[in-house]
Amino acid sequence: xxxxxxxxxxxxxxxxxxxxxxxxxxxxxxxxxxxxxxxxxxxxxxxxxxxxxxxxxxxxxxxxxxxxxxxxxxxxxxxxxxxxxxxxxxxxxxxxxxxxxxxxxxxxxxxxxxxxxxxxxxxxxxxxxxxxxxxxxxxxxxxxxxxxxxxxxxxxxxxxxxxxxxxxxxxxxxxxxxxxxxxxxxxxxxxxxxxxxxxxxxxxxxxxxxxxxxxxxxxxxxxxxxxxxxxxxxxxxxxxxxxxxxxxxxxxxxxxxxxxxxxxxxxxxxxxxxxxxxxx
Amino acid sequence: xxxxxxxxxxxxxxxxxxxxxxxxxxxxxxxxxxxxxxxxxxxxxxxxxxxxxxxxxxxxxxxxxxxxxxxxxxxxxxxxxxxxxxxxxxxxxxxxxxxxxxxxxxxxxxxxxxxxxxxxxxxxxxxxxxxxxxxxxxxxxxxxxxxxxxxxxxxxxxxxxxxxxxxxxxxxxxxxxxxxxxxxxxxxxxxxxxxxxxxxxxxxxxxxxxxxxxxxxxxxxxxxxxxxxxxxxxxxxxxxxxxxxxxxxxxxxxxxxxxxxxxxxxxxxxx
Numbered sequence: 001x002x003x004x005x006x007x008x009x010x011x012x013x014x015x016x017x018x019x020x021x022x023x024x025x026x027x028x029x030x031x032x033x034x035x036x037x038x039x040x041x042x043x044x045x046x047x048x049x050x051x052x053x054x055x056x057x058x059x060x061x062x063x064x065x066x067x068x069x070x071x072x073x074x075x076x077x078x079x080x081x082x083x084x085x086x087x088x089x090x091x092x093x094x095x096x097x098x099x100x101x102x103x104x105x106x107x108x109x110x111x112x113x114x115x116x117x118x119x120x121x122x123x124x125x126x127x128x129x130x131x132x133x134x135x136x137x138x139x140x141x142x143x144x145x146x147x148x149x150x151x152x153x154x155x156x157x158x159x160x161x162x163x164x165x166x167x168x169x170x171x172x173x174x175x176x177x178x179x180x181x182x183x184x185x186x187x188x189x190x191x192x193x194x195x196x197x198x199x200x201x202x203x204x205x206x207x208x209x210x211x212x213x214x215x216x217x218x219x220x221x222x223x224x225x226x227x228x229x230x231x232x233x234x235x236x237x238x239x240x241x242x243x244x245x246x247x248x249x250x251x252x253x254x255x256x257x258x259x260x261x262x263x264x265x266x267x268x269x270x271x272x273x274x275x276x277x278x279x280x
Numbered sequence: 281x282x283x284x285x286x287x288x289x290x291x292x293x294x295x296x297x298x299x300x301x302x303x304x305x306x307x308x309x310x311x312x313x314x315x316x317x318x319x320x321x322x323x324x325x326x327x328x329x330x331x332x333x334x335x336x337x338x339x340x341x342x343x344x345x346x347x348x349x350x351x352x353x354x355x356x357x358x359x360x361x362x363x364x365x366x367x368x369x370x371x372x373x374x375x376x377x378x379x380x381x382x383x384x385x386x387x388x389x390x391x392x393x394x395x396x397x398x399x400x401x402x403x404x405x406x407x408x409x410x411x412x413x414x415x416x417x418x419x420x421x422x423x424x425x426x427x428x429x430x431x432x433x434x435x436x437x438x439x440x441x442x443x444x445x446x447x448x449x450x451x452x453x454x455x456x457x458x459x460x461x462x463x464x465x466x467x468x469x470x471x472x473x474x475x476x477x478x479x480x481x482x483x484x485x486x487x488x489x490x491x492x493x494x495x496x497x498x499x500x501x502x503x504x505x506x507x508x509x510x511x512x513x514x515x516x517x518x519x520x521x522x523x524x525x526x527x528x529x530x531x532x533x534x535x536x537x538x539x540x541x542x543x544x545x546x547x548x549x550x551x
Binding site for chain 1: 293344346347458459461462463464465466467468469483484486487488491492
């Protein structure tokens with residue numbers, strides 16, 4: 001059970017002066033219960049890729065399949081794919097429109113035809129996951145704080161009970177407690193068996209959280225693999241717009257100086273290794 | 281899925297061409313003359329002349345013909361409707377009848393005339409906006425209307441409002457597309473059912489769009505005030521408009537052409 005992307009090419013406005021190749025032969029796979037980070041600079045094709053994963057855009061060439069359902073033209077298969085793959089856009093709070101939080105979060109499940117009973121249950125579960133209490137069910141979503149709005153918007157995707165969750169820069173514009181809370185939520189969802197596809201420009205975040213990382217550059221998948229492998233590659237070659245975390249750079253420098261420390265992005269591991277080399 | 285990416289009306293195509301380099305004031309007034317000229321021709325000769333003139337202009341502007349043609353797309357229903365009305369409701373010598381509908385010879389002529397006229401009008405106006413950036417257009421209008429300032433006409437304010445409005449069209453189209461996609465991702469069906477159902481289905485798009493529009497307007501007003509914008513009095517320009525000999529030539533030519541087309545058209549009567 002996975003989302004499989006093979007040699008995906010996407011061309012915007014083909015045949016017009018505005019023609020641009022946004023994706024150029026992207027291949028990767030995201031399984032349920034795993035966390036895939038898609039990392040790249042602005043304009044690398046991350047958001048275009050995200051929209052392919054639930055059929056908002058269709059491949060110019062190559063293929064995308066979700067649990068063996070091909071993403072292609074056709075009302076029925078597209079709806080099936082869209083329900084399986086929840087897509088949360090950047091700044092999802094800008095899509096809010098209902099009068100109450102509860103109605104907002106039930107928009108998705110109602111569209112998918114959830115029956116009464118299952119509908120309420122899925123809405124309540126989604127709101128509980130994001131930490132919105134019953135006292136806010138009847139609140140006006142426009143009156144909530146920024147972080148609360150974001151969580152309601154995410155709940156409105158979770159309530160459709162998708163098997164995969166594609167998040168486009170979910171932490172953009174959040175303060176640091178908000179960030180931590182949201183990333184914690186994604187970890188919980190992964191433990192519940194959902195496939196997380198996390199689109200971000202933040203390599204440090206990706207290294208720390210993802211099971212696999214896809215690096216996009218100019219629409220091409222330049223790197224694909226587990227964080228450890230990606231890290232080695234990153235130090236070998238320079239990829240435009242990707243910042244190597246300070247700690248990794250620091251560990252690399254220590255190794256150059258002859259210290260026996262691992263290349264890592266985790267402060268704890270590095271600190272322990274330095275401690276050991278000093279006999280502590 | 282087709283979203284909103286096939287809109288060209290009011291979309292500037294920045295390429296290097298003699299038409300692009302003309303002074304916006306020249307282009308605006310010349311287009312006005314042409315529009316009047318197109319309205320005044322009735323016969324085949326007049327339309328052929330305007331058609332050829334238009335083709336020459338498109339060639340000189342280096343804008344792909346397909347883009348120019350697509351300016352008619354948003355209003356083709358209006359063109360077709362107008363032509364149909366004239367086709368079926370003009371009295372005269374019948375050539376064809378089908379039930380209560382009767383097509384007359386005069387109807388065919390009128391339909392062709394009105395259809396061509398509308399298409400030419402739209403394409404001329406379209407070519408103006410394809411070759412003139414919104415800012416240039418607003419500057420041109422401001423300059424053309426500035427003599428009226430003496431009578432309290434807010435030329436600068438109107439031009440500024442127009443620039444801002446035009447500037448926000450692509451932004452709002454993008455925002456609309458983004459919100460539509462976000463709602464479709466949540467299972468909204470925007471393109472199914474009858475007109476009333478579709479209208480209702482658009483509420484989830486319209487509400488967020490309004491919120492964004494007001495937010496943007498507010499942000500923009502703050503940003504303008506923060507940079508000391510207080511209105512037209514005493515403002516200078518980054519690129520002052522310059523009327524060159526080329527502008528005069530283009531202006532005189534289009535004026536003469538309009539007169540010539542109308543004059544010659546009057547000499548050749550309809551068959």
